[in-house]
Amino acid sequence: MKKTRKPKSITENGKKPAQFRLLPAVLLSALAVGLGYAVLSLPSQASGLSEPVAANLESSGVSNPVTAVLLNFRGYDTLLELGVLLLALLGVWSLGAAPKRRESSPGLVLEMLSRLLVPLLILVAGYLLWIGVHAPGGAFQAGSVLATAGVLSLLTGWRLDTRFSGLPLRITLVAGLGVFVVVGIVLIPMGGRLLAYPPSFAGALILLIEAAATLSIGITLAALFLGGRPETGGHS
Amino acid sequence: MSSAFLYALVGVGLFTLGLYALIVHTHLLRKILAINVMASGVFLVLVALAARTQGATPDPVPHAMVITGIVVAVSATALALALMLRVRAETGRAELAEESQE
Amino acid sequence: MNTVPSALLLILVPLLPLLLVFPALRSRFSRPCYIALLPALILLAVPQAVSIDLPWLLMGSGLGIDDGAGRLLLAMSVLLWAVAASLLHSVNGKPVDDRLTSCFLLTLAGNLGAILATDLVGFFTFSSLMGYGFYALLIAGGGAETRRAARVYLVCLIVADLALFEALLIAAATARDLDFEAVRQAMAQSASPGLYLSMVLAGFALKAGIWPLHFWLPLAFRSFPPAVALLLGAVPVAIALLGFVRWLPLGEVRLPALGLIIQAMGAAAMFYAILAAAKRAQPIRLPACAAIFASGLFTTFLGVGLGDPVAWNRHGNVAYFLIVFLGSGVAVLVIITGWRRARGHYPTMSGKPVDDSPPWFERWSGALTRWAAQVGGLSRLCAAWRAKVGGLRQIRAWQRALHGSERFLQRWAYAITLFLLLGIVVVFAGASSWI
Amino acid sequence: MSWDSALPLFVLASSLLPGLVIFFLPEERVAIRTTLNLAGAVLKLALVGVMIWGVFHGSHYETRLPLLPGLDLLLRADSLSMLFVVLSSVLWLVTTVYAVGYLEGSPNRSRFFGFFSLCVTATIGVALAGNLVTFLLFYELLTLATYPLIVHRGTDEARRAGRTYLIYTIAGGALLLIGTAWLYTLSGTLAFTARGFLSGLDESHNGVLVVIFVLLIAGLGVKAALIPLHGWLPQAMVAAAPVSALLHAVAVVKAGAFGIVRVVYDVYGLQFSASLGVTLPLAIVAAVTIIYGSMRALFQDDLKRRLAFSTVSQVAYIVLGITIVGPLAAVGGLVHLVHQGVMKITLFFCAGNLAETLGIHNVSEMNGVGRRMPWTMVAFTVAAFGMIGTPPLAGFVSKWYLGLGALDGGQGWxxxxxxxxxxxxxxxxxxxLYAAWFKAPPDAWLAERSFGGRETAWALLAPPLVTAFLTLALGLLASAPFSPLQWARFITRLEYTP
Amino acid sequence: MSYVPDIHWGVMVIVLPLAGAVCCFLWPRRAVPLGLVTALGIVACVAGLGWQVVEQGAQRYAVGGWGAPLGIDLYADGLSLLMLMVAAVAGLGISVYSCGYFHRPDAKRDKAKHFWPLWMFLWAALNALFLSADIFNLYVTLELLGLAAVALVALAGGADALTGAMRYLLVSLLGSLFYLLGVALLYHGFGSVDITLLAERVEPSPVVWAAMGLMVTGLLLKTALFPLHFWLPSAHASAPAPVSALLSALVVKASFYILLRLWLEIFPFANAALAQLLGLLGAAAVLWGGFQALFQARLKMLIAYSTVAQLGYLFLAFPLANVIGWTGALYMLLSHAVAKTAMFMAAGNILYFGGHDRIVDLDRVVQRLPLTITAFALAGVSIMGLPPSGGFIAKWLLLEAAIRAAQWWWGGILILGGLLSAAWVFKVVGYAFTQSEVPHETRTVPASMEWTALVMAVVAILLGLFAPWPLALLEIGSPFGRENAG
Structure with missing residues (x-):
């Protein structure tokens, strides 16, 4: 918390001088002790919300409690969180165009490996998405794997065709958030509440949302890796 | 003391460690990393303490929270890194200058 | 004679001269000074006592004239002013300086109004109007010497007015009506008339130039055309004396000690006047001495009246005659002087350079200057001051003095103010315990 | 909203709306601007006339808008406010005419007249305020509206003066705010009531009430230029002549004095403040101010500065009159509120005329100016004599009642x-006066402007003559019905008869 | 009896800006009209929600239909409604202003297409934050808010803005993490993240103290309370003008709002010493910010420091702890938001017109922008707390609260702060009255920018005349109900 002003002199290793390190160390040790004490004072037995989750798992449309919480019980959080992701991308894009990389040959091994790995990764992503309904997995995990595929391709010099880097790319990026919002809104006249899935097709809706989210997350993360706006075919 | 608490304490430790690093280091990359370490500490506390359900499956809500938290952290880190690159491009240093006034 | 015309006439007596003060309003008349006197003349012709209440004026005022003394005084004043006007107009046979005429009329209005006033406030108002008018007249008409006199007179006037104002307040606090008669009664019954009496005495003594408060009077006669100066000087003196009669509860109270003091003062004044006349028997100073003598006489009389109300009641009217005597005596003197010197030249009124003056004036003024030099430091200071007039250095000196005093004040004003206030409080406390 | 409850608003609006419109007028639309100004002033005068007639016959004009729960924005026409309202609206009209003449051809006139109107609006608001918080509101508004007028010329000196003015007045406003809020928490009401609303409070609060009194008076004393809070006033004389006139005669200084009257009469109540023992110290402060101001005025060569110090001295008369506990002194104080305004505005008009026509700013440059500008100097002379207190002018009447009241209240000092x-x-x-009338004029004036035979422009000459005439009339006709004196008596009767 | 269709206005208030953000992102060329339409829609929805709340009292809305412990609730009482309205008023103004500001003939034109989606996201985050009744959901909205704000700051480009944004981002993340750790402790201690449930369950214990410490610290960091304000001036001053406006007016207020909610609902037992400490820090902020503002060389820096000072006022209500005090603090928040928006807009106009905002050289600029300087002055009136303005009402309430609580010294701070602001406001306004006529290279300011600034300033003034309405709103759902004893 003492991060007020930085001293004029900074030591060679990028750290502040000793006298500026000692005080935080002492204070933070005290903080750690205090926090630790607080943590330890918690009751050793607590079920949290696991019971109501288990009780309502039936009507959530999925059988994996984490997915149920994530996309149904606390789906609103997840919706906003997709917003955060999109926002980060917007922020990065607003900083300017993607830095130009020196075009170097990725090397034979990498090239071969990427050709092998990318389809596999996409497949794994699909699987993770699918299994998320029942077991650990889901949109974020799947999206991350998808993003790996994208990053790998980018590292090997692949670039999105400028034909697709305009509106099509943007649509893909917002698909997750968009589908989520649209589903949530559409449900209002039907179920009466935002994001209140009717139990009968809750599962299907969740899968739909997750699928769109996976795509968006994957592409977004890959785009973030690029560190800036991609070149587009149309306007700047 | 159950293992849940042990992990939670480790989480607290990570949190304070990250905070220390954030204060002490001047290079922006280190600062960003420090923030990430702190975040990990918090997530660890969240997840570890969820396992206090005697025998039954752990509380799923903190897990969901952590997933949300991770996505947020990833997004923020991405933005921070991009920003750091811009700062470096503009000022030539990946450090926060003293408040420049005119 | 019904009331409306007479009331209008009463109002017109001071109002017409006042209106004619403005040059624009009198430009059509060839002899405004005479015209201004007309209403008073007509009023004199009205055979009975007239009066009018003006409740809306000031704090509720009134004008009026009785059959006896007031009428006499008015008549004397009209005569006096007519003479003065004729003197003003005969100068070089040309119309006089506009400003001079204005001042003249202002003084005239004050004078006539003061005679007609039936209450303290009215009298006070008109007499101070006259006072300031007279000051302006002196300034506008005279040379440097007269101006100095005027300044002295002004200081006397202001101080006198302040004293009278205090007296007025005390009177108003004591009596609910400010008629002369009511105030007289109230003061007679008042437990502590001391402050009132001393204020009135001090005030009018200053105005009348009674010894030892006479110092402005001789000065006023110096470089001004002597006759005019004399004449004009008589006017405020007469009005001030009238003030004594009107304001003091004469014939009602018995204050032997105060009366004795005043008698002594009066006697001293007369003595001084005789001495002065004997010492430097110059024709010009003679009237001044006469004026001082007359006022001394009057003061003595006043002292008698204060000490012995019975005597006052029996002989009180003599006071009016004394005043009239003073006034008309002066008038006659002036007329005689004027007639004797009709062939000669009077110096112009608007302060031409002394070189243009006829030889006799030079002689006189030289003598006067010598006399002034003998008076001492004051005139030397004055001469020194005049030596610097016109020089740039003098302006700078002034500015420096201003700045210096301002700086001094900035630093010490609080202290001085507090000191003054403290003084006021102490004096007041002392005075109230004494009276 | 009925007529009775809307009239105070209309009175405010009659200067506010023209002011707002004028802000947006282009600089060169002189005719429209002048028309708007004058129409507003005349309309206000008419409305005020209606109002004063109504108040005299017992009508209640009251506008109430909720400001906070339990606290209203209250505009109310009572007898005391009418005194000030009439003064302000009459002198506004005169000053507007003068300002139109004075500023002819100078830059930024729309801004000037806009703030000018705002300033008058704030003054009227101060006058009509029915409770302390409304008073505070307009009091601060006045500060804000006056500042641009003071710095209008934009010279360094003007801006320095503006800064000084702000430092004083904003600090004063802050004190007033504290006092007001404190009072509110104690009493739960702030509405001005005849004979005050605090006397019913528990006696244990008396100590606090004294502190609050000091706060309020200190806050108001800044504008009323009581020493030692007067420092801004002499500096503010760098402003243009109409502004000085307005500042000294109507708006700022008077608002402070009027506020003190309100606090003593309608918040604390005269008897109650006397029993708290706060009136005598205030009277002493006023007395010190009177003497001090006059002494400083004595040594000022700058004419307006001299007049400014004279204001310091003269305004304290009002306070003095209020604090001598007695009906006669109160009449004196209240009537001086009007009389001082009329006289001082005349003097400033004349000073402005001299500066504008001949370039004269200093007393030492005034030799013989009476011959060049006789009418201006006649007005000046009348007002100056009024200030001295020579009968039969307005100043005499005030001094008369002050003195009488002092004797009556046993405060002979x-x-x-x-x-x-x-x-x-x-x-x-x-x-x-001596220099102006009797000294010889110089060969050439400093910066003479020709006005085709007349001594100066008509719009510059008429206002001082009118106010000089008023000075005379207010004194001569003091006892006539509807004169300020009679009105002041009317007010004190309300205050003193139970 | 409701005249308003029974729509879930609260949901609309959140979804609409999100949808707007997505649309603006998808069709950047149409960003301006899309953004404006969305802004108007949001204002309408807030009005609808306001009507609903006024008619039917505080509203609770279970997203997903699950209800409190399991799902997330939205909750709208007078307090949240007031905050939404602040955001709506300031937001609408900023939206209109931005049209002119970003529509530049020079090369920076594409800023607009980034500005609008970011701004809509930010607005959505604000609305979601004000409506949330769930402390974890608050964390997500806080992050959404923080990232959007950082991105907007960085939009200005240049070393100052980027460094400012970077520092802001780190601070923001740090604050969020503190807050999140607090949330974690609370959740594990009491098994819920719903504010109402927590309010019922929480009792003083080490966990609660730790959580409170963490959350309060984190939020103070984000609210930039002295001495944690170090990041604010550079971030606020270097951002583009509309962004500065919304950062000062809204973003810092959001974390204050959370703090207030937590303080009132979850930690009402917080001891007086802590409240006094917050009050002291607030007082220090008022004085420090005021002095710093006075000595700044650049206009936007000055205004930013004044934000530091004004935030201090908000914390003066903590030691007073009575309803009037809270009301005063919130009214301060409201009027400061509007006034500061106007002020930053005015500064933006000046910068746009003259190309610089050095205070000593302002005389050549402000004379030719009468509307702008009027807006600045009027906003300044409110900031100073002079009547008739919203700032005055706020100060009056705070002063009254201080005297009632027999802690008059806070009142002294209020007054001192007012004097300090007066000093710098008039320092700037004074330049409008100079006579210098030095020619200066200028760029014409679009009329919409000048008028928006003026309108916002006038609103700040009018807030002083129509105070009873917002104050009546605040009583709905009695957010300060439990503090009534104070």
């Missing part, structure tokens, strides 16, 4: 203060 002040007044005014 006051008449000596009055006497001393009159003496000093004479000492700093008469040399001016």
């Amino acid at each position: 006051v008449i000596f203060v009055l006497a001393g002040s009159s003496l000093l007044n004479a000492a700093y005014f008469l040399p001016i």
